[in-house]
Amino acid sequence: MKKVVFLAVVCLICSSVCWAQYERRVAKRDFYDYFNNANYDESLVPEYTLPDVMACLDGTKVTDIPSWESKRRQELMDLFTTYMYGKMPVPDESFSFEVMGADRRILKNRAVRRDIMLHLTGDGPDVRLTLVWKNDKRKAALHKTILGLSFVDSDSIWTLHKDGSRAKGGEAWQIDTLLDHGFLLATFQYTDAELDKAKDNFKSSRLHKHFYKAGQNYPLPNEWGAIACWAWTASRAFDAMEKLAADVVDINDVSVMGHSRLGKTALWTGATDRRFSAVVSVNSGCCGAAISRRCVGETLECVNEWSYQWFCGNFRQFSHREEYLPFDQHELLALIAPRKLVVISGTEDLWADPKGERLGCEGAKPVYELYHKADNIIYRLREGKHAVLKEDWQFILTVL
Numbered sequence: 001m002k003k004v005v006f007l008a009v010v011c012l013i014c015s016s017v018c019w020a021q022y023e024r025r026v027a028k029r030d031f032y033d034y035f036n037n038a039n040y041d042e043s044l045v046p047e048y049t050l051p052d053v054m055a056c057l058d059g060t061k062v063t064d065i066p067s068w069e070s071k072r073r074q075e076l077m078d079l080f081t082t083y084m085y086g087k088m089p090v091p092d093e094s095f096s097f098e099v100m101g102a103d104r105r106i107l108k109n110r111a112v113r114r115d116i117m118l119h120l121t122g123d124g125p126d127v128r129l130t131l132v133w134k135n136d137k138r139k140a141a142l143h144k145t146i147l148g149l150s151f152v153d154s155d156s157i158w159t160l161h162k163d164g165s166r167a168k169g170g171e172a173w174q175i176d177t178l179l180d181h182g183f184l185l186a187t188f189q190y191t192d193a194e195l196d197k198a199k200d201n202f203k204s205s206r207l208h209k210h211f212y213k214a215g216q217n218y219p220l221p222n223e224w225g226a227i228a229c230w231a232w233t234a235s236r237a238f239d240a241m242e243k244l245a246a247d248v249v250d251i252n253d254v255s256v257m258g259h260s261r262l263g264k265t266a267l268w269t270g271a272t273d274r275r276f277s278a279v280v281s282v283n284s285g286c287c288g289a290a291i292s293r294r295c296v297g298e299t300l301e302c303v304n305e306w307s308y309q310w311f312c313g314n315f316r317q318f319s320h321r322e323e324y325l326p327f328d329q330h331e332l333l334a335l336i337a338p339r340k341l342v343v344i345s346g347t348e349d350l351w352a353d354p355k356g357e358r359l360g361c362e363g364a365k366p367v368y369e370l371y372h373k374a375d376n377i378i379y380r381l382r383e384g385k386h387a388v389l390k391e392d393w394q395f396i397l398t399v400l
Contacts, residue, residue: 034302039295040350048293048323053331054366065370076335077271079327084287085268086224086312088232089211094122097129097240106158111135111179113158114248116240120193120233121210127192129237130154132175133184133248142250143184144400146280147237148173149230149258149265150187157187172259174393181397184249188237190262194229197309207233221313227261228312231269238275253277255340255400259388260352261310264288271335278340278400283386285352287311289343289360291329293322297351330363337364338371342378342396349386 039045054062054072062072081087100115112135118127133143150157152169160166178185190196194207202208202218207229219225224232234256241249255278258266263284270279281289286298287310301319308316318325333341343361345354361379368374378399382391 031302031306034298034306035351038297038299038302038351040297042296042355045294045296046323048291050291050293050328050330050363051326053334053363062367062370068367068370073335076327076331080268080271080332080335082222082312083314083318083326084311085228085231086219086314087222088224088228088272091232091236091239092121095120095236095239097236097244099244100128105135106132107160107175109135111158111175114245115154116244118188118233118236118240120207120236123210125193125206127188127233127237128154129186129188129240130158131184131186131241131245131248132158134179134182142253143182143248145184145186145241145249145254146178146396146400147234147241147254147256147276148185148187149234149256149262149269150189151259151262153189153192154187172388174390177390177393177397183397186237186241186245186249188233190230190233190265193233194226196226196261202309219312223312225309225311225315227265227268227310230262230265231272234265234269235273235275238273251275255280257282257396259283260285260386261307264310267332267336270339270341271332274339276339278342279336280342280344280396280400282344282388282392283346283349283352284343285349285357287329288352288357289329289333290353290356291359291363292318292325293328294353294356294359295322296353296356298353328360328363330360333360333364333377334367337367338373338376340376340378340400342399343380344392344395345379345381346384346386347381348384352386354381 056072057075062068096119098117100117103112103114106113111132114131116129118129156167156170157173195204197204208219242251254276256266256269256276257280259282263281264287266279266281267288270276287303292300300322304316304319343357345357358379361377365374368377380395
């Protein structure tokens with residue numbers, strides 16, 4: 001008996017030492033360590049088998065639209081919600097919105113701007129939604145609209161400096177191109193809803209904290225991460241446009257668009273809110289359009305170590321264990337069917353795994369084919385880096 005107890009104590013000490021060593025090893029790795037030592041070699045991609053998007057959990061196959069809509073789609077929504085994005089709360093009666101002042105002319109009278117304040121809960125946070133469209137009195141038609149998830153505030157996009165330039169980040173939005181194509185652009189700064197702050201354990205939470213139960217200080221393992229917060233806010237922006245901008249917005253033709261982590265957000269927005277007519281994702285990469293099982297560029301380990309606030313706590317168990325994911329990102333893209341899906345990759349953006357993004361689109365096609373809408377998946381690989389380029393906008397506005 002003493003021998004058994006001794007061995008148990010030894011094993012416990014050894015496991016504790018190994019865990020402590022692991023903790024120190026992870027703690028010493030910074031983001032650029034992950035970036036510089038990531039795999040970019042196709043010959044080193046592990047062998048993997050993608051989950052069958054058309055196979056239900058009970059083994060039956062999807063053969064028609066009703067079986068997809070009533071069964072398989074809901075299964076996937078439940079899996080992604082439970083193990084990746086987390087459960088989002090239903091907005092309560094404290095959510096409200098209001099127009100801030102009268103419409104005003106901007107850009108030397110070329111465009112019209114309307115600001116709407118979203119009161120996400122009774123006591124905040126408040127998010128400013130800015131709508132801008134071309135000032136053309138001859139046209140009374142409603143506008144195709146892009147809801148843009150923005151890294152910067154609206155003023156950085158729409159306010160010109162004396163030399164004609166915009167604040168850093170504002171240049172990503174090609175204003176002249178958008179106006180020339182007759183689109184209305186609606187934007188909000190994503191961190192107004194929830195902060196994008198890693199290593200914080202949600203201590204400086206904005207939206208999360210308003211839905212905590214008594215004594216709760218951080219989301220439970222199956223509750224929403226920051227990306228779900230941002231997606232939820234995008235849906236609230238749609239609510240506001242439906243009520244306070246129906247005179248200028250064609251509510252049946254509203255697309256949601258984002259770049260990088262906000263490209264990841266746009267995809268989940270489109271999956272959870274089917275009112276959006278199209279989804280545009282630029283360089284969304286890992287946990288966006290790219291196949292996770294490829295382990296190219298950014299990986300689940302990097303996301304869960306350096307950006308763990310993006311997803312729910314349950315997602316962390318899949319670091320270095322991609323093969324155990326009960327889904328992969330092609331199935332997220334399939335949840336957008338049959339609406340338009342535009343995925344753009346850059347040849348220099350290996351961190352986002354352009355090939356993985358293309359394969360994600362290909363993996364979603366069987367569902368689009370059910371609707372005879374295979375052409376609604378639009379993938380584009382262009383030259384260039386991790387950014388939204390002018391040519392991206394020219395392409396996006398042509399295909400929407």
